Amino acid sequence: MSVESIDIPADRKDRQADVPVWQVRVGTRLSRVAAMAGVVLVVVLAVLPAVASRNLIQDLIFVLTMLTLAQLWNVLAGWGGLVSVGQQAFVGLGAYALFAGIVMAGLDPVAAIPLAGLFAALSAAVLGPLLFRLEGPYFAIGSWVAAEALRLICAQFKSLGGGTGMSISPSELSQMFGLKAVQAVLGLRPAAARDVLVYWLALLLAVLVTLAIYAFMRSRHGLALAASRDNAAAARSVGVRTARIRHVLWIAVAFATGMVGAVVYLQKARISPDAAFSVTDWTAYVIFIVVIGGVRTIEGPMVGVLLLWGLVTWLAQYGSLYLVVLGTLAILIMLFMPRGVWGAAARRWQWQLFPTQRWLGRSG
Numbered sequence: 370m371s372v373e374s375i376d377i378p379a380d381r382k383d384r385q386a387d388v389p390v391w392q393v394r395v396g397t398r399l400s401r402v403a404a405m406a407g408v409v410l411v412v413v414l415a416v417l418p419a420v421a422s423r424n425l426i427q428d429l430i431f432v433l434t435m436l437t438l439a440q441l442w443n444v445l446a447g448w449g450g451l452v453s454v455g456q457q458a459f460v461g462l463g464a465y466a467l468f469a470g471i472v473m474a475g476l477d478p479v480a481a482i483p484l485a486g487l488f489a490a491l492s493a494a495v496l497g498p499l500l501f502r503l504e505g506p507y508f509a510i511g512s513w514v515a516a517e518a519l520r521l522i523c524a525q526f527k528s529l530g531g532g533t534g535m536s537i538s539p540s541e542l543s544q545m546f547g548l549k550a551v552q553a554v555l556g557l558r559p560a561a562a563r564d565v566l567v568y569w570l571a572l573l574l575a576v577l578v579t580l581a582i583y584a585f586m587r588s589r590h591g592l593a594l595a596a597s598r599d600n601a602a603a604a605r606s607v608g609v610r611t612a613r614i615r616h617v618l619w620i621a622v623a624f625a626t627g628m629v630g631a632v633v634y635l636q637k638a639r640i641s642p643d644a645a646f647s648v649t650d651w652t653a654y655v656i657f658i659v660v661i662g663g664v665r666t667i668e669g670p671m672v673g674v675l676l677l678w679g680l681v682t683w684l685a686q687y688g689s690l691y692l693v694v695l696g697t698l699a700i701l702i703m704l705f706m707p708r709g710v711w712g713a714a715a716r717r718w719q720w721q722l723f724p725t726q727r728w729l730g731r732s733g
Contacts, residue, residue: 403722414572418565419555426568430636432678433571437578437629438651439658439670441622444582447665448591449618450598452505455512456626457652458496458519459489461645463627464634465523471541473528478537479546482570482631489627492519493620501616513648520646534641542638567636574632578625583667586725594618657695661702663709667723672711 418426438456446452466488470481496515503511524532542548542563551562585591596604597611604611630651634640644650654677662673680698684691706713714720 397721397724399720400722400724411572411576415569418568423561423564426564427636428678428682430564430568430571430633432674433568433575434629434633435654435658435677436670436674437571437575438626438655439662439674440575440578440582440667441625441629442652442655443659443664443666443670444586445618445622447659448586448598449594449615451615451619452509453512454509454648454652454656455514455516456622456655457646457648457650458512458516459493459623459626460630460633460651461516461520461523461642462489462492463630464640464645465526465529466627467631467634468529468535468537468640471537472535477544477546478542478635479566479570482628482635485631486624486626486628489630490620490624493623497616497619501612501619516646516648520642523645524642530641532642534639534644536639564636567632570632570635571629574625574629579667583723583725586667590614591725657699659709660699661709663712663715666709666711666715667725668715668720669709669711673709676710 414429417429421429438460442453442456445456463485466485467478467481470476470484471478474481476484500508500511500515523529529535539559543559545563545566547566548559548562551557551565552559555562555565557565586594593604593609593611593614596607596609597614601611630645634645658670658673658677660673661676662671663669677695680695681691684694702709708716
């Protein structure tokens with residue numbers, strides 16, 4: 370059998386060549402530059418303890434842990450529509466699980482951190498079916514009530530200090546993985562070397578959580594989550610399992626939040642129920658960071674946590690007055706910049722360092 374060739378007129382070939390090919394894109398040129406700059410920044414932050422003071426390292430631990438908590442609350446409430454004011458529950462559970470692992474089970478503090486996250490995730494799996502019966506403001510109130518109940522439960526364990534709390538002794542922290550190596554390399558005392566290790570753990574958590582959220586929101590599961598938030602009935606009609614995806618997100622966020630709580634209280638080396646389950650420290654500040662930075666953006670919490678750090682440092686000498694300033698600033702930003710500082714800047718100048726929205730463009 371012979372195959373006959375078909376001659377296509379030259380003008381038709383030209384018309385076919387002129388037809389544009391369209392592609393769905395997520396990344397931008399600015400985002401690629403930001404990715405390279407981000408790698409450099411992470412490397413600089415990783416080697417910073419070699420030259421930085423202990424006070425700066427402790428400040429950066431605060432910045433990194435609050436950034437991680439803000440990113441987690443942002444994906445839960447901003448993208449998932451689960452506005453929780455009880456995230457301090459998982460911070461407290463992770464912290465108490467860390468102390469229990471060190472004091473009662475004799476675990477290495479570093480090894481106890483993922484176990485603390487697992488304990489918080491298991492607790493979230495139990496609480497999830499109960500809280501998900503509530504919607505909107507009722508879910509927010511229910512999450513806060515659950516956190517208060519867990520605080521009262523933890524206060525009953527006398528072996529963990531009861532209502533007054535407890536501390537981890539230096540001897541229990543002296544065998545911490547990598548502590549002696551940091552002391553030898555950087556020439557630091559045990560307490561300062563522990564701060565460096567906690568700083569590296571906080572940096573690792575911040576980077577992993579940010580990248581995981583970014584990858585998740587760019588995936589089809591991120592689209593399903595956004596569809597569940599916008600219109601759950603419509604999402605279910607096209608096959609999205611809305612209850613399952615929100616429940617899995619709830620557990621994953623609790624797991625990471627529990628590890629953050631463990632890292633925070635490993636650095637503090639002392640815990641009490643009121644501090645570990647503080648709604649101001651672990652939820653109000655986090656909501657403030659996301660609101661002033663920008664909801665539903667990766668960059669927003671980064672901007673918000675730097676603003677919070679600057680304001681707290683600047684206003685620390687005025688006592689509780691800084692809370693009034695933070696509240697006033699949050700109200701003004703919600704009134705005049707509903708998208709937050711980064712959201713307003715991104716809309717004005719079309720900046721997207723971590724683009725999650727898809728757009729249609731020509732190839733090449």
